[in-house]
Amino acid sequence: MLFNSLSFIVFLVIVLGFYYSTYFTWISKKRMLLLASYVFYGLWNPPLILLLWISTVVDWTASKRIANAKDKSRRKLWLLLSLVVNLGFLGFFKYGDFVLENFVALVNSFGIAYTARPMDIILPMGISFYTFQTMSYTIDIYKRKAKPSKTFLDFALYVTFFPQLVAGPIVRAKDLITQFYKEKRATSDQFIWGVFLLTIGVFQKVVLADTLLSGVADDVFGSSELLHGVDAWTGTLAFSGQIFFDFAGYSTCAIGIALMLGITLPDNFRYPYGSIGFSDFWKRWHISLSSWLRDYLYIPLGGNRYGITRMYVALMLTMLLGGLWHGAAWTFMVWGGLHGAYLILEKLQKQYLPFQITKWNGVFLAFITFSCVNITWVFFRARSFDTAWQLLKSMFYLQPNGLKILDSFSIIKVCVVIIVLFLCHWMMRNTSLKTLSKKASPWVIGVFWAVLFLLIVIAQGSGEQFIYFQF
Amino acid sequence: MNLKKAFCIALITAVVGVVGWELYWRSQGYIPTIDDNKALWAIQRDRVDTLDTDAVVFLGSSRTLYGIQLDTWEKETGKRPVQLANVGSSPLPVFHDIVANTNYSGTVVVGVAPGLFFSTTYPKAQPWAWPQARVDHHKNRTYVQRLNHQLSLPLQQHLALMSAGEEALDDNIDLKTLLKQIKVGNRIPEGMPPFYKFGRMTTLDRNLQMTDRTVTDTAFAHTITKVWEFIGKTSPAPDKAATMAFFLKDVKAFKARGGHLILMRCPSTYGVRAGENFMLPRQDYWDDLVEQSDVMAYHFEDYPQFKDLKCPEWSHLSAEDAHFFTAELAKLMLADKAIINPQTN
Numbered sequence: 001m002l003f004n005s006l007s008f009i010v011f012l013v014i015v016l017g018f019y020y021s022t023y024f025t026w027i028s029k030k031r032m033l034l035l036a037s038y039v040f041y042g043l044w045n046p047p048l049i050l051l052l053w054i055s056t057v058v059d060w061t062a063s064k065r066i067a068n069a070k071d072k073s074r075r076k077l078w079l080l081l082s083l084v085v086n087l088g089f090l091g092f093f094k095y096g097d098f099v100l101e102n103f104v105a106l107v108n109s110f111g112i113a114y115t116a117r118p119m120d121i122i123l124p125m126g127i128s129f130y131t132f133q134t135m136s137y138t139i140d141i142y143k144r145k146a147k148p149s150k151t152f153l154d155f156a157l158y159v160t161f162f163p164q165l166v167a168g169p170i171v172r173a174k175d176l177i178t179q180f181y182k183e184k185r186a187t188s189d190q191f192i193w194g195v196f197l198l199t200i201g202v203f204q205k206v207v208l209a210d211t212l213l214s215g216v217a218d219d220v221f222g223s224s225e226l227l228h229g230v231d232a233w234t235g236t237l238a239f240s241g242q243i244f245f246d247f248a249g250y251s252t253c254a255i256g257i258a259l260m261l262g263i264t265l266p267d268n269f270r271y272p273y274g275s276i277g278f279s280d281f282w283k284r285w286h287i288s289l290s291s292w293l294r295d296y297l298y299i300p301l302g303g304n305r306y307g308i309t310r311m312y313v314a315l316m317l318t319m320l321l322g323g324l325w326h327g328a329a330w331t332f333m334v335w336g337g338l339h340g341a342y343l344i345l346e347k348l349q350k351q352y353l354p355f356q357i358t359k360w361n362g363v364f365l366a367f368i369t370f371s372c373v374n375i376t377w378v379f380f381r382a383r384s385f386d387t388a389w390q391l392l393k394s395m396f397y398l399q400p401n402g403l404k405i406l407d408s409f410s411i412i413k414v415c416v417v418i419i420v421l422f423l424c425h426w427m428m429r430n431t432s433l434k435t436l437s438k439k440a441s442p443w444v445i446g447v448f449w450a451v452l453f454l455l456i457v458i459a460q461g462s463g464e465q466f467i468y469f470q471f
Numbered sequence: 472m473n474l475k476k477a478f479c480i481a482l483i484t485a486v487v488g489v490v491g492w493e494l495y496w497r498s499q500g501y502i503p504t505i506d507d508n509k510a511l512w513a514i515q516r517d518r519v520d521t522l523d524t525d526a527v528v529f530l531g532s533s534r535t536l537y538g539i540q541l542d543t544w545e546k547e548t549g550k551r552p553v554q555l556a557n558v559g560s561s562p563l564p565v566f567h568d569i570v571a572n573t574n575y576s577g578t579v580v581v582g583v584a585p586g587l588f589f590s591t592t593y594p595k596a597q598p599w600a601w602p603q604a605r606v607d608h609h610k611n612r613t614y615v616q617r618l619n620h621q622l623s624l625p626l627q628q629h630l631a632l633m634s635a636g637e638e639a640l641d642d643n644i645d646l647k648t649l650l651k652q653i654k655v656g657n658r659i660p661e662g663m664p665p666f667y668k669f670g671r672m673t674t675l676d677r678n679l680q681m682t683d684r685t686v687t688d689t690a691f692a693h694t695i696t697k698v699w700e701f702i703g704k705t706s707p708a709p710d711k712a713a714t715m716a717f718f719l720k721d722v723k724a725f726k727a728r729g730g731h732l733i734l735m736r737c738p739s740t741y742g743v744r745a746g747e748n749f750m751l752p753r754q755d756y757w758d759d760l761v762e763q764s765d766v767m768a769y770h771f772e773d774y775p776q777f778k779d780l781k782c783p784e785w786s787h788l789s790a791e792d793a794h795f796f797t798a799e800l801a802k803l804m805l806a807d808k809a810i811i812n813p814q815t816n
Contacts, residue, residue, distance in 0.1 A: 043615035044613050188474075188475065189474045207646065211647045404659050443480060445477035447481070460632075
């Protein structure tokens with residue numbers, strides 16, 4: 001179910017009706033939330049709920065055994081089982097075809113004529129998110145960083161909680177399960193703020209991502225011609241805006257909906273396009289994934305504990321696998337690799353060419369960071385290396401003889417949106433919407449809110465899927 | 472900041488804004504319409520799985536949609552048909568879907584608009600991709616997509632502001648289309664002339680009628696003919712060999728299981744007819760198709776009662792003429808025993 005759909009409005013009203021009904025106990029309300037979460041997921045493809053159930057049961061059993069076992073090898077065995085099941089699901093459903101394709105290519109490169117029928121596996125929506133979430137729970141129990149959930153119901157709800165089930169934020173057990181122990185009710189201010197966040201999230205998705213930016217990005221990345229430099233840059237900028245508004249929009253909706261239930265989810269984006277440098281960027285972009293990768297991949301790989309070379313290797317491996325997490329294609333690996341290279345270069349700069357960041361050079365450095373991030377988006381969005389390479393050629397050789405496919409208004413529209421986006425992120429980088437809203441008059445917030453709502457109505461979104469659902 | 476006050480201000484402003492937006496577009500002549508989208512089509516396609524052998528299913532392009540009026544057909548034949556034609560589309564992917572994915576062995580009437588029927592079998596070409604997307608949607612639609620469609624229908628039927636359609640027409644009033652109307656400079660060559668909505672779905676089972684404005688406002692009708700001229704000039708050459716081969720294979724399979732196929736050619740006039748005569752002459756295309764298919768066929772030029780029918784925008788019948796055409800065609804088919812009236816037989 002999509003947040004930007006009519007069915008979700010009906011669904012949410014029913015859930016809120018039951019949730020705030022005085023007839024039910026907290027346990028009944030949690031059961032209702034769990035059931036609602038399965039309905040939320042199952043209305044897309046009912047049989048795939050089975051995967052959620054298996055993941056839930058396996059991690060519940062494994063974590064209990066790990067918590068109770070005293071023998072280290074038994075604890076390790078149960079952890080291994082959880083990892084094998086979760087990564088097995090992920091590997092089969094997400095990377096099955098990719099592995100097969102590459103195997104065939106490898107065999108063919110040795111001159112062996114072999115073809116394989118594609119497996120055409122359905123990618124279960126949000127599998128990358130919920131497997132990472134359940135794995136973090138079991139690993140934290142294994143490392144004794146978290147206590148096991150008190151009841152199976154709390155754990156199942158943690159795995160399946162509908163606001164963040166299919167596209168995050170990836171929440172740690174200690175941040176969410178504990179909230180289920182005591183009855184939650186949103187205060188009226190929390191509830192209204194939740195509705196406001198939901199409106200902002202849907203606005204980001206429907207108006208900014210789908211209406212203003214996606215068409216230009218689709219045209220440019222869908223073109224097979226060598227494009228004019230302006231078109232290539234405009235398409236890339238459009239995609240950088242689209243992916244931010246699409247994904248941040250989903251996270252904002254998720255946080256808002258959870259808040260309407262009195263449950264707090266962590267921020268997933270903190271004005272990333274105002275970042276100064278790439279380590280700053282990854283503290284602001286998809287925070288729940290980058291912190292997951294840091295805690296469960298980068299640090300176990302050695303982190304910065306074994307010297308500089310090992311640290312760079314760990315960093316690069318983390319970013320490459322982070323790229324692969326986004327999609328089963330080499331282009332995603334290159335995207336991750338570029339970010340890894342940026343991070344390494346930044347560390348080298350800090351070591352050998354340190355300089356003070358002032359308010360004067362800050363905006364320039366943020367602009368440089370944003371521009372470099374844009375280059376990586378080319379690999380993220382392009383469906384093949386040919387397309388990516390063609391676009392990069394257009395962007396950097398500027399190709400005055402390249403094909404012009406965008407009209408002037410589309411270019412102006414994208415540039416205005418992206419300039420406003422960049423400046424907003426720069427100005428908001430050290431504050432938050434909540435802080436800003438506290439200073440604003442209710443009239444300003446009210447009228448702003450109404451304008452967002454009206455634009456959503458006028459945009460009449462076609463219920464397009466969020467980009468991150470495919471990850 | 473007082474959030475409750477902000478919420479109340481937002482609520483009142485939003486309600487006033489939405490009502491104002493609705494009233495504004497109604498004052499501009501917009502009325503609520505049902506969008507002929509893939510979800511609406513899929514509901515009709517779903518019916519084919521359970522149809523009796525005395526049922527009639529219409530396939531084709533927009534001429535079949537405009538030309539066949541379901542109420543009139545039902546009145547004449549005693550049975551309401553299923554309308555599966557699609558605007559700007561080849562009927563081949565839908566016929567293939569019926570042959571390959573159903574056991575239906577009743578009557579299928581395929582409307583032949585030569586420019587679309589013989590256009591292509593290339594999956595990414597618009598006349599093929601558009602209907603194929605609908606076939607795929609029917610096959611893959613989720614429960615939530617079905618629910619969304621059912622929930623959107625009352626809004627479409629009661630709000631003029633819900634005008635965004637699956638077809639990207641230039642008089643849609645969604646934000647994307649409104650922004651598209653802003654022209655700055657001429658960086659890229661002009662594409663297709665503005666294309667406006669000239670028909671309206673009148674029932675949920677996809678009965679399409681030409682609007683009165685298209686019939687009475689010749690300047691408006693001229694905007695549509697300019698689009699046909701543009702399409703005529705820019706369309707690639709027909710691919711008769713591939714389309715015929717694809718279709719005839721399905722015809723053979725459909726007939727083998729007892730299915731009854733009828734070919735139908737709805738009227739086109741003036742410039743469009745002239746263009747068709749030039750690019751896709753009847754004897755080379757229609758006559759050859761009928762001969763090779765070896766099925767009953769009805770061409771509007773073969774019947775005196777259709778001689779005086781004129782298409783206001785050269786390609787489709789007005790609502791009034793469509794009722795006449797449907798009634799006369801049904802009578803002809805009944806007389807030929809091409810179809811039967813279950814109430815009188």
